[in-house]
Amino acid sequence: MMNQINRVAIVGGTHGNELTGVYLIKKFERFPQLIQRSSFETLTLLANPQAFKKNRRYIDKDLNRCFLNQDLQNSSLSSYEDIRAKVINQMLGPKGKSQVDVIVDLHSTTANMGLSLILDTQHPFMMQLAAYLCSLNPLVKICCPQVDKESSFLRSLCPFGFVIEVGSVAQGLLNAELFQKTEQLIYTVLDYLEAYNQGFISPTNSTFNLFEYVETIDYPRDENGEIQAMIHPQLHFQDYEPLNPGDPMFLTFDGKEITYQGESIFYPIFINEAAYYEKGIAMCLTKKQLIKV
């Protein structure tokens, strides 16, 4: 069994142009009673204020890749985001010995990912939370990278960090409907943690689908690294739907269809995420697993 949850941090603006999280943090800082619960403390953090000010994902580098232990301890790394990561590590960490038990990091994506939770751990506590959220709202999806090495994400600062990833939302704007759905999901999470602390959560026999990362797929590119094709219209916005061998994946600029050549059915997510063009990611393939808790 786990101990009590004593401190929860809600983080927004880890990417400065993902405004849903930024304006939720601003709201929570104006109306702190919305996120206060009796059995734990809730902190808020606008993670990358300079990037928000400039309406960009980051100033020098992606803040959400700056949280490896060796980087946090490397004083020669001095970009704006490297410095910011060290500050956040002091506020919410230190990593491996953190002051907070749960981090909820608010992100948005141009992919059609609805209300997704991205976990780093399959710890029973997180699986139970995931099952609960899915049972309340079938639009909630749960995904999980393959965790075979140390994570560089902000959420990795504490044991139970996860991302709420909402989409499709363009960068640099607010979608009121998704803003409100994200807000409700946060309250549901906080209420769950409160109930957990108060002993009202009992293990149930429930199931949910976990979408586990298998691999990332890049755009077709030429020898200079220039993309040669777009996400195929039949695949665009079809996150979490099955991709079968032979299904169209890309459409080249001169109108040729490129099909999926794999041999297994996978479930792509982060399809056409704007910020991933530069990372060489057109989508992430996942496999769907039924989890029993």
Place this chain on the structure above:
Amino acid sequence: MMNQINRVAIVGGTHGNELTGVYLIKKFERFPQLIQRSSFETLTLLANPQAFKKNRRYIDKDLNRCFLNQDLQNSSLSSYEDIRAKVINQMLGPKGKSQVDVIVDLHSTTANMGLSLILDTQHPFMMQLAAYLCSLNPLVKICCPQVDKESSFLRSLCPFGFVIEVGSVAQGLLNAELFQKTEQLIYTVLDYLEAYNQGFISPTNSTFNLFEYVETIDYPRDENGEIQAMIHPQLHFQDYEPLNPGDPMFLTFDGKEITYQGESIFYPIFINEAAYYEKGIAMCLTKKQLIKV
């Protein structure tokens, strides 16, 4: 009557993160026969290559506001975009005495504007072209700012400059479906100009709706200029639909509805355009006018 069309310029990437235009220009430069017609010359231009490289709208300032005569002639203006505007003025202008007759400037928007043409003039030649495009494709919409002073837009360099504005597309990504629709629209325009030059266009009795700008509406803001509300979910993506007195316009962060207080029915466009948050524009109201040509 007008003279022949001798030279047409297709421009993309005036805003560097509007990728539809950028990749259409790259395609046309690779396959120039696609845009060649027998009776006129077609040029292509990637207007803001540095902004494209950085995946940003602009480096120092909005290039598409740099084309006032006094600014083009002001050598003390030396931002990247001011310099770029002077170069483009040499290539396609000089303004008022331009080498090209038609500029097609390719833009995209996060607003749900479908395939929009934005004109600066109601010259019969442009009205005829607009009527033709609307008759072929009812998804084509025509809008026109109130032109009471000199325009600072790139398209103002020549007599018949206009924008093709497609959306909804997020910044920094490609939507294959809208890419192909934009491409087809360009070919239709070029074919029309060819037919015009060859004397195949005869005045017809047709009509179309012109959406003429009336005013811009800003987000509700506090004393520091911070926005206090989002586009209301009922208005979001409803570009070109009627906005009636009393209709919801905004939703504050604490969930209060703000309704439209005007007395006339208008037709909002550019609703929730990401790049307009910093310009103080939540939407542009237009009035719908039936044009007979």
